[in-house]
Amino acid sequence: MLAWKKWGEGVTPQSSGKKGDHLVGDFYVKFDKEYKAEINTIIQEKLADYPLLKDVRDFKATLSGLKNKKKTKEGLNEQEIAQLKACEELSKYAENSAPLILEARDMLLKWEAKDEEVYSDWKMMNQWVYEGFDVSYKKLGVDFDKIYYESDTYTVGRDMVLEGIEKGVFYRKEDGSVWCDLSDVGLDEKLLLRKDGTSVYMTQDIGTAKLRFDDFDVDKMVYVVGNEQDYHFQVLSLLLDKIGFKWGKGLVHFSYGMVELPQGKMKSREGTVVDADDLVDEMVNTAREMSQQLGKLEGYTTEEAEEVYQMIALGALKYFILKVDPKKNMVFNPEESIDFNGNTGPFIQYTHARIQSIFRKAAEKGIHVGTEAPTHVEVGEKENNLIRTIANFPNAVAEAGKVFSPAIIANFVYDLAKEYNQFYHDCPILFEEDEDKRMMRLTLCKTVGKTIKNAMWLLGIDVPDKM
RNA sequence: GGUCCGAUAGCUCAGCUGGAUAGAGCAACAGCCUUCUAAGCUGUAGGUCCUAGGUUCGAAUCCUAGUCGGAUCACCA
Structure with missing residues (x-):
């Protein structure tokens, strides 16, 4: 300013x-x-x-x-x-x-x-x-459901700090600054108010925490903030506990690793950053070129096609970030633009589009696919693998939730798509002559498609019917 | 210096609650489109799972020490 x-x-x-x-x-x-x-x-x-x-x-x-x-x-x-x-x-x-x-x-x-x-x-x-x-x-x-602005919460934090002085958990130095002594837990002293009385980052976070817990009846709060602030949240949790909030110790700091460039850390102060808007635009262009070259969206209007390019670009970007363990730092090389082949969002989106294509063809032939597969049909190896993988979806979701890792879902859905493509390559579906077998495979396709869509939805990624 | 995190193929990453020949993708090389979308599939090559000890019938996975890299320890946010 x-x-x-x-x-x-x-x-x-x-x-x-x-x-x-x-x-x-x-x-x-x-x-x-x-x-x-x-x-x-x-x-x-x-x-x-x-x-x-x-x-x-x-x-x-x-x-x-x-x-x-x-x-x-x-x-x-x-x-x-x-x-x-x-x-x-x-x-x-x-x-x-x-x-x-x-x-x-x-x-x-x-x-x-x-x-x-x-x-x-x-x-x-x-x-x-x-x-x-x-x-x-x-x-x-x-x-966002609700946005808190630090400019509105710092006074709440300051009042709480002042209250803390009365309670005897914080103290004022001769120059007027306010501190908390954390040496009892092996940490240093922490500044809470400057000598001129203005608040610092920590003060604001104390205020925000109180407001959030007052507004929402929750027993756990997850802070999604980078790992460079591990110390900050450790201290915040202790401070809230000292002030007397029962939930202080229960703060969860979901600490994610940093995205680094090959040259090192991105620094907004120095302007060495990759701009998300530019990145998305670039990827939309790539998606458009690729798609037009392959002629995959014939019959779509320009608007419909643009929507798909957008979907693919965002899918590629989001998946790229989400497939790696969030705790780890990761390296992103903007020179090597994000891939659309292999273990990528577009690969999974493509698999979904393929499945939908089968159903379009099935509908043309007047075949209706229900949710129940015929029993007593021989199940081959590829089908077996697929079924096992799908069955593991709930576990993957539960585990991902437990350890706060979307990467588990991303890896799951990649495995599923990969296995499906093998199955697709090896087994005739609509061309299968045995009617029961054909229906079993179609049902399987339907379930895979649905599972991919759900898993990707959990990652915030849309899947197209054609691409 | 204290605390915390990481190290797996040339590169980016899975695998880590102990279990059989350590897996993907990219990059390289060789194949597969007159059949349901080749943004796909198959194969070849590529590894001292940082090092040294320890626990164990068995360790990439657990423990200890070390090496290297990163983060943090602000009257910045």
């Missing part, structure tokens, strides 16, 4: 034609860049004040060099330890005295005091972001 005020020259999503979240993201990156530049300037200026660092030319390299050496076996000698300390002191000083951060803090104070100008600007920019998000969420088929 500060960056926008300083350098934005009043640009808006409308005037720039950019999605609101992207526009604000650009300023986020801009702020980080300028802030870092200021820090560097200050460090260069102040370097002379540190006798220990007078020989240092490249501050960054020295600091990271010392840090890395600290991790090695030989460690640091006394002089180096002192140097490292001086480096850390200096960078902390620089981080806290850069004009930009001071301005930003001032702005936050004004914001919490509901200063008119700051507050209305903030509201406007917030709106831009939410509108941008809404577009993306809608495209992805994501919706």
Whole structure:
């Protein structure tokens, strides 16, 4: 917001034609860049004040060099330890005295005091972001039952922290900041309110937690947040427990791994991210090209076909993410675009489309497929495998729920599709001459189709009838 | 340094509540469309399941130690 005020020259999503979240993201990156530049300037200026660092030319390299050496076996000698300390002191000083951060803090104070100008600007920019998000969420088929805004919950959190002081579970330092001592459980002290009285992330989460438990009569709450915040949620759970909420200890932090690029982590502050909107658009294009090349959607109107391309693109993307164990970090290479063959969403969607095609053909021949298969029909190996796999669906779902892993369902449905394709390849279905056998196979197809559809639905992926 | 997580084929990942020859996909190579959709199917090649100990009739799976990689330990969110 500060960056926008300083350098934005009043640009808006409308005037720039950019999605609101992207526009604000650009300023986020801009702020980080300028802030870092200021820090560097200050460090260069102040370097002379540190006798220990007078020989240092490249501050960054020295600091990271010392840090890395600290991790090695030989460690640091006394002089180096002192140097490292001086480096850390200096960078902390620089981080806290850069004009930009001071301005930003001032702005936050004004914001919490509901200063008119700051507050209305903030509201406007917030709106831009939410509108941008809404577009993306809608495209992805994501919706929310209820949204809590930190801006509405931080006061609740602050009141609870103040209450906590009265109860004696938190305490105030001389400078006015509020802390909780967690050394009894082997952790550090945790800041809950800054000395200027403004709230921090943790304060807001305490407030949000209370509101959520008040609003919904639940006995368990699952926080789906990345594993970089493991510590945060461990502390949150302890704090809520200390404040006296019986559900404090029962918080479930569903901690998922990060998606990394081949070059390393994505950082929104540095702008090294893959944009979901672009990614989806690209994949829709791939799906369209591929489909038109194969001529699979003849007889569909343009609108119908576009719907299918969208379905395939989203299926590919969602499946790609969901098939790996959510706890693990994963690597995504945007250069190698997401595959549509093999263990992918489109492969499974394709299997479903194939099955539906059989039923279209069956209907032409006037064959009605019920839900009951004829008994006393000989069942071959492929059919047997299929039946066994389908029978395992409830277990897979239960297990996935138990361990919070959509990947289990994804792997299940991939196995099923793979086995079905083998069966499809080896066994005649409509061409089968034995009527009972044919009906048994058709019933099997029907069940497989339904199971695929259900499993994919659990993953939030639609399946087409033709592709 | 403390805490936590990870390491399986060239690459991306399954398998991990102990059980038979460790599996997929991609990439490579060789096949299969006058039959229900070839976005499919079949085959070949590719592995010290990070290392060393231990528990066990049996370990990729459990335990201990180590190596490497990541996260975190902010008056950031």
